[in-house]
Amino acid sequence: EVQVVESGGGLVQPGRSLRLSCTTSGFTFGDYSMSWVRQAPGKGLEWVGFIRSKTYGGTTDYAASVKGRFIISRDDSKSTAYLQLNSLKTEDTALYFCTRVQDYSDGIGYYVYYSDYWGQGTLVTVSS
Amino acid sequence: QSVLTQPPSMSAAPGQKVTISCSGISSNIGNNHVSWYQQLPGTAPKLLIYYNNQRPSGVPDRFSGSKSGTSATLGISGLQTGDEADYFCGSWDSSVSAVVFGGGTKLTVL
Numbered sequence: 001e002v003q004v005v006e007s008g009g010g011l012v013q014p015g016r017s018l019r020l021s022c023t024t025s026g027f028t029f030g031d032y033s034m035s036w037v038r039q040a041p042g043k044g045l046e047w048v049g050f051i052r053s054k055t056y057g058g059t060t061d062y063a064a065s066v067k068g069r070f071i072i073s074r075d076d077s078k079s080t081a082y083l084q085l086n087s088l089k090t091e092d093t094a095l096y097f098c099t100r101v102q103d104y105s106d107g108i109g110y111y112v113y114y115s116d117y118w119g120q121g122t123l124v125t126v127s128s
Numbered sequence: 129q130s131v132l133t134q135p136p137s138m139s140a141a142p143g144q145k146v147t148i149s150c151s152g153i154s155s156n157i158g159n160n161h162v163s164w165y166q167q168l169p170g171t172a173p174k175l176l177i178y179y180n181n182q183r184p185s186g187v188p189d190r191f192s193g194s195k196s197g198t199s200a201t202l203g204i205s206g207l208q209t210g211d212e213a214d215y216f217c218g219s220w221d222s223s224v225s226a227v228v229f230g231g232g233t234k235l236t237v238l
Contacts (some may be wrong), residue, residue: 115173
């Protein structure tokens, strides 16, 4: 059974940093891309970014709103992904979900990307 | 404001069918595949549709997806009270190398 569990959330002051962890089990972690998606209270989903598998270079992409402040990394030996949140702002307050990603080209030029497993989320509150 | 456009809310009676639209542009829906997610109250989102119209195992065939041009549609037939949830569409956007989501549609089953 695939399991995705986030941890590390909490209350943090503006300008400070926080690191979230995403611990997984039930699948070969190194074969998959992993992403972070956040949801502000009462709002919709906002994609934060993702990290590709080492097979595809382990590269990352980020949303414009967090680029330069957030860093996604992975430790395949621990089946864990991380989200380093730096220079936090009040608008970063949200429930942060970690997801397993299926991403590939369909062979005719279209890109397939979807999150097939989601954790329950960890709450980050940025406030003074 | 979300990149993909969905109606904020919809309602229908039990047993009826509803279709939820998701509108984008060429760089996202027009040239990439669409996925749909269901978020029941107080829970994490769950994958409902991927590759425009494919259902993961365990998702009832009452749920269907389609895509035409720069728009996608989620259909739910035989509505049940348990279908009351927020529904989000998502797609890769090649122009910004990022995933974009719709703002979500809150479905009420009266």
